[in-house]
Amino acid sequence: MSEIENDALEFGAHEPASESRLRLAELVDETADIFARLAVDLHSAGGVEETVDAVVQFALQALACTYSGVALHTRGRRPEIPAVTDPVVAEIFNLQIDDGTGPLIESLxxxxxxxxxxxxxxxxxxxxxxxxARLGVRSVLDVPLAVGAASSRSFGVLGLYSPEPDAFGPDDEAIAHILARHASVAVATARHEQTMAQAVDARKLVGQAMGILMERYGLDGDRAFAILKRYSQDTNTKLRDVAQQLIDTRKLPRT
Known part of the structure; x- marks a missing residue:
């Protein structure tokens, strides 16, 4: 029997069995309703930062934690901290990221x-x-996130913190798992949409820059694109940035 059920039954120990069952059903319905709202909030949050912020704020509502935060890590880069509910969480994360050890690193x-x-x-x-402990945190629960396709997957951790010792029981861990699964999908979706939007924006910029070259020098599209590409390679600059510079200054970068 779960802790939620135990608490509900203990709370209703002196009540008729029918009333205890009703209260237990209400607890289950309330939890289901909370996660239904979470699904809506996460998938309508917008960008990655807004999505991650929704995750940590929801954690405070659904779990026995006082602080929460998310760390995300892409191979070859330093882990980033996109959202915390209190500066103490960022301090706890950075202690581990700087030293390369701790439960966050273990979970990642x-x-x-x-x-x-x-x-x-x-x-x-x-x-x-x-x-x-000196910072006033006694209990820690780190739950992993997996974001994106296997070929380009980033990893993350949802960190939950409490000033009380032994604050997280089996029910908290189970709810944290559900929250982490929702968060993984939502963050992956937000990242994909952000990448797609950036790609569309880059194509628009390149097209505009090509138009400038074609009009100024009487070039066709293939030749204009080849010039942008060559300047990108020669200056070790992203094609998008070369195009943006040409649009802003009407000049190509110096090689």
Whole structure:
């Protein structure tokens, strides 16, 4: 029996069985309603930053945590911290990112849940745990996110924090898993849409720059594109940026 069910039954221990069952049903319905609202909020959030911010704000409503945050990591880059509910979370994240150790790093590397029941006594990362305890955080639950297709996948972690020791039970972990799955899909979708929008914008810029070259020098489209491409390669500048410079200054970058 889950903790939610235990709490509901204990709360209704002195009530008729029918009333206890009704209260349990209300708890289940309330949880389902919360996640229904989450799905709507996440998938209508807009960009990546708005989506991630919706995730951390929802975590405060649905879980026994005081602080929450998300870290995202693409191979070959330093992990980024797109959203936190309190500056203390960014400090906890950066402690681990700078040192390359801690539950966040463990969760990122191995894509598994990491639970720290009490930073005051946890011996796995003693230096980090002592610093986090000093910041007033005693319980930590890090849940992995997987964002994007396998070929270009980024990884992330949803971090949950509480000033109380042993704050996260099985129900919190189960809800965090559901939230992480919603978040993974929503962030992947937001990133894809952002990439597509950037690609469309780049094509428009290149087309406009080609038009300038064609009009000024009497070139056809293939020749104008070849010139932009050559300047991009010679200056080690993105094609989009070469086009933007030509549009802004009516000049190509110096080679």
């Amino acid at each position: 590397r191995h894509q598994r849940v990491v639970l720290v029941r009490d930073t005051a006594v946890d011996a796995r990362w003693p230096v980090w745990a002592a610093e986090v």
